């Protein structure tokens with residue numbers, strides 16, 4: 001309570017903005033994960049690696065919009081490309097050559113995508129990939145994993161709950177879901193075997209992102225690859241987050257090729273984006289030259305601005321070298337944090353891969369959410385922006401010095417919480 005009071009005192013303009021927003025928006029916003037209590041901070045501007053709120057506080061951004069903000073706030077290359085694109089016209093209701101340019105880049109980077117189609121979010125890409133797989137296999141059941149996210153409408157845990165839980169509270173599309181245990185291939189097979197002939201698709205994150213940054217074991221992911229071949233189901237890797245780990249995503253690092261892949265977030269170069277792609281025999285169902293083709297529309301699927309921004313980002317920013325550098329910095333961040341926090345068995349442990357990480361709390365379950373909230377307040381007071389649930393993602397503007405300062409701030413913030421509990 002004391003922490004919430006001092007937060008409210010520090011942020012009167014955000015409180016006023018929130019009170020106004022609740023008049024028009026249920027809960028005062030349109031992204032549940034961002035609506036923290038007693039009220040979220042409202043950001044006015046950003047520059048480089050920082051964001052500034054409506055009360056004038058500036059924070060170093062260690063959230064990077066849940067991985068999508070990989071470019072920082074003011075990337076000159078993107079700004080120039082977008083400005084040029086804007087001056088050529090906003091919307092045409094027609095195709096542009098930049099659509100194939102972006103598709104060429106994505107299919108080159110992801111050999112699992114012979115053909116690709118665009119959408120406006122990762123959620124939409126996953127909904128389309130699942131539906132396409134069911135159409136292809138003429139089967140009904142969809143396997144997801146406990147702790148999997150895949151986007152609003154597909155979440156299999158409650159935002160804010162620790163990974164591994166499957167609790168009600170998500171607005172879900174009525175697919176015929178089976179929820180299998182993550183990182184447990186034998187448990188998964190045992191669950192699916194009795195109904196294997198009805199299973200059309202298995203969708204998996206190579207690392208649980210929103211579910212706590214838990215990397216998938218290579219044997220588990222390879223096991224899914226072998227098993228889906230055996231039962232004739234489509235395997236989808238949801239690389240909406242993990243596609244920042246290397247140019248070809250985590251699948252390229254593991255040498256596992258799924259039948260379909262979904263991406264989104266940063267590949268839109270700062271604009272709303274999603275893409276789903278896969279084997280020719282699956283994706284050619286959208287080929288209008290086929291008499292039996294199916295339709296897939298979307299007014300902004302090929303937004304000229306997004307096509308230019310995404311292509312430019314891949315060509316000039318998301319290079320193999322820069323991604324390796326970003327992910328090395330993320331590995332160092334995780335190692336430094338864990339060694340400073342006390343390592344395995346400590347009340348706070350950081351999990352993740354490369355530039356995508358999560359502070360997890362191992363205090364007794366009833367204290368976990370409060371503890372993470374207090375750590376969040378502690379980091380805000382020290383000038384760092386993360387997700388209240390503990391999500392950390394780096395962006396290209398963060399330096400090694402920022403990382404060291406952040407580690408210090410986390411150590412201080414978590415120590416205060418441990419002392420209080």
Ligand code: PLP
Nearest residue numbers: 121122123150151209240241264
């Ligand atoms: N899949 C994963 C693994 C994600 O982390 C997310 C978003 O965080 C999504 C899908 C959904 O993407 P979007 O928020 O663009 O709908």
